[in-house]
Amino acid sequence: MSTTNQELNNWIEEVKELTQPDRIHWCDGSKEEYRRIVQEMLKSKQLYELNQETHPNCYLHRSDPNDVARTEHLTYVCTSKSETAGPNNNWMSPSEGHEKVDKLFAGCMKGRTMYVIPYCMGPVESPYSRCGVELTDSPYVAINMHIMTRMGNQALKRIESEKTFVKGLHSTGDLSIENRLIMHFPEELSIKSIGSGYGGNALLGKKCHALRIASYQAKTEGWLAEHMLILGLQSPEGETHYVAAAFPSQCGKTNLAMLIPPETYKGWKVWTVGDDIAWMHLGEDGRLFAINPEAGYFGVAPGTSEKTNPNALAMLQQDAIFTNVAVTEDNQPWWEGLDEGTPKTDWQGRPFDPSQGKAAQPNSRFTVSAKHCPSYSPEAENPKGVPISAIIFGGRRPSLIPLVYETKSWEHSVLVGASVASETTAAATGKVGVLRHDPMAMKPFCGYNFAEYWQHWLSFSSKSKNLPKVFHVNWFRQDEKGEFMWPGFGENIRVLEWIIGRVKGQAEAIPTPIGYLPARGAISTNGLDVSNETMDELCKVDEQGWIGEASKVRTYLETFGTQLPQELRDEQDKIIKVTPNKCPTH
Numbered sequence: 204m205s206t207t208n209q210e211l212n213n214w215i216e217e218v219k220e221l222t223q224p225d226r227i228h229w230c231d232g233s234k235e236e237y238r239r240i241v242q243e244m245l246k247s248k249q250l251y252e253l254n255q256e257t258h259p260n261c262y263l264h265r266s267d268p269n270d271v272a273r274t275e276h277l278t279y280v281c282t283s284k285s286e287t288a289g290p291n292n293n294w295m296s297p298s299e300g301h302e303k304v305d306k307l308f309a310g311c312m313k314g315r316t317m318y319v320i321p322y323c324m325g326p327v328e329s330p331y332s333r334c335g336v337e338l339t340d341s342p343y344v345a346i347n348m349h350i351m352t353r354m355g356n357q358a359l360k361r362i363e364s365e366k367t368f369v370k371g372l373h374s375t376g377d378l379s380i381e382n383r384l385i386m387h388f389p390e391e392l393s394i395k396s397i398g399s400g401y402g403g404n405a406l407l408g409k410k411c412h413a414l415r416i417a418s419y420q421a422k423t424e425g426w427l428a429e430h431m432l433i434l435g436l437q438s439p440e441g442e443t444h445y446v447a448a449a450f451p452s453q454c455g456k457t458n459l460a461m462l463i464p465p466e467t468y469k470g471w472k473v474w475t476v477g478d479d480i481a482w483m484h485l486g487e488d489g490r491l492f493a494i495n496p497e498a499g500y501f502g503v504a505p506g507t508s509e510k511t512n513p514n515a516l517a518m519l520q521q522d523a524i525f526t527n528v529a530v531t532e533d534n535q536p537w538w539e540g541l542d543e544g545t546p547k548t549d550w551q552g553r554p555f556d557p558s559q560g561k562a563a564q565p566n567s568r569f570t571v572s573a574k575h576c577p578s579y580s581p582e583a584e585n586p587k588g589v590p591i592s593a594i595i596f597g598g599r600r601p602s603l604i605p606l607v608y609e610t611k612s613w614e615h616s617v618l619v620g621a622s623v624a625s626e627t628t629a630a631a632t633g634k635v636g637v638l639r640h641d642p643m644a645m646k647p648f649c650g651y652n653f654a655e656y657w658q659h660w661l662s663f664s665s666k667s668k669n670l671p672k673v674f675h676v677n678w679f680r681q682d683e684k685g686e687f688m689w690p691g692f693g694e695n696i697r698v699l700e701w702i703i704g705r706v707k708g709q710a711e712a713i714p715t716p717i718g719y720l721p722a723r724g725a726i727s728t729n730g731l732d733v734s735n736e737t738m739d740e741l742c743k744v745d746e747q748g749w750i751g752e753a754s755k756v757r758t759y760l761e762t763f764g765t766q767l768p769q770e771l772r773d774e775q776d777k778i779i780k781v782t783p784n785k786c787p788t789h
């Protein structure tokens with residue numbers, strides 16, 4: 204096959220010469236093609252069939268044990284000037300980047316099939332969607348892209364008429380960490396990734412294109428590409444407000460996006476638009492409109508249960524790919540926190556032995572089509588996107604940071620986003636549980652200098668008087684025993700209700716130097732086993748703690764030097780000046 208797009212034909216020829224695949228397979232995106240690749244992978248033991256009675260069309264993939272998460276230290280942004288990438292990215296010049304990575308690509312597809320995957324990020328009919336083509340020697344990537352993106356003929360057609368696309372070259376290489384590089388060339392709209400088959404490193408439409416490359420494009424074109432879920436909260440009166448929320452990896456986006464309200468919230472409903480990425484544009488009325496560029500979920504398995512996320516469990520009953528989970532005696536997928544069944548075989552295919560670690564890899568994942576989610580919003584296919592009433596930032600903070608607070612102004616909102624810090628998780632290699640700065644949950648994903656990114660965020664206040672209200676939440680406060688103080692999951696709707704109440708000018712709040720905190724009783728605890736004392740603790744401002752926090756944030760922000768927008772310093776000065784003795788508690 205070939206295409207009328209000569210640039211694509213030429214690029215494929217170049218890559219063919221460099222990587223020398225035995226065969227080339229153009230993906231058409233059909234169900235039949237998906238089935239065929241699955242059959243081939245079953246034969247070559249790259250996939251295992253799970254129990255087809257309980258989980259029809261569900262398969263398990265076991266990755267290389269060295270390749271289970273994103274590898275941030277091997278991820279680079281290659282721009283002509285190092286300041287463009289900023290201190291928040293690893294940098295190489297484009298020429299050095301190409302040279303280093305092309306050496307690894309030389310001849311790497313010998314004996315393999317190269318899949319040509321045209322894909323569209325976002326509804327094919329949306330003016331906000333963007334296309335790409337991924338060339339990969341991984342059938343696992345091909346079937347995951349089938350689920351995660353709108354791909355094949357429909358995307359190729361758009362590419363042929365639009366004539367522009369992001370070029371993504373991927374190979375699993377030899378899967379060794381020594382020969383792994385994930386390179387981004389935002390000025391060329393291209394990506395080269397080798398040595399990993401793992402999600403964010405290998406499914407190039409996701410973090411590489413839809414965040415790193417897209418954030419760079421969004422900056423020049425005046426929109427936002429963010430690591431955010433999108434949900435619609437429908438009240439019993441039938442009014443729906445859309446909310447976008449940025450939490451770092453493994454900090455609760457998928458769970459919040461699919462929330463099922465508890466018994467006491469009869470008549471409320473959460474609609475899922477997206478669970479990981481939002482592309483937001485200003486509408487004519489000055490509101491931000493968001494589309495979800497993805498078509499599926501690549502979600503965290505551990506912790507997913509009938510209690511925590513029943514919608515996710517329901518969608519995982521069929522047509523899902525599981526990566527690095529354990530299996531039960533009767534071949535059903537299993538992970539820690541599932542709350543039923545017993546693991547027989549661990550994620551590496553060994554008989555499960557607790558002395559060798561967890562049964563499921565802590566970053567084990569499922570891939571499933573968004574359409575299988577019972578709460579999937581029909582508005583997710585709306586080419587215009589959904590209007591955003593509130594933006595939420597958050598992170599994993601065992602202490603200090605309140606359950607929820609509202610910012611005071613757009614400038615303060617950008618400071619609050621830039622100040623996000625969170626404990627590291629298993630989504631990336633490295634130590635887990637270390638507090639690190641993760642502005643807007645974009646530390647691993649912003650394709651250019653954070654200082655310029657904050658400036659870009661700040662610029663929206665002069666373009667619109669109709670921006671969403673902004674909040675910060677923390678589901679992860681712990682007591683002295685290390686237990687979570689807030690029940691989280693479905694109960695998070697109580698916080699969403701307060702947030703929408705604030706948007707509508709109805710919910711009560713107390714002004715403090717850090718922002719507006721919920722007044723006592725403004726967040727309903729009806730039917731909840733959380734004491735008033737705990738609520739007070741969750742919603743208070745610890746002055747000394749905040750002075751220390753502000754000083755750490757300041758030290759971090761100053762690492763961006765003269766490029767740091769002055770507005771962020773000014774906003775922080777305002778907080779520090781008024782903080783001593785001026786934080787009202789309830």
Ligand code: GTP
Nearest residue numbers: 452453454455456457458503505506630678691692
């Ligand atoms: P990525 O896909 O890596 O971007 O993660 P995510 O932000 O979508 O996180 P996800 O919803 O998958 O949750 C990650 C982990 O946090 C899971 O083990 C969840 O069970 C747990 N979690 C999610 N929400 C809550 C919550 O409200 N409270 C508590 N205590 N844990 C939560």
Ligand code: SPV
Nearest residue numbers: 273402403409410452630
């Ligand atoms: C994340 O790490 O934020 C994920 C998984 O959503 S990955 O696709 O690997 O980026």
Ligand code: MN
Nearest residue numbers: 451452453479
């Ligand atoms: Mn994510």
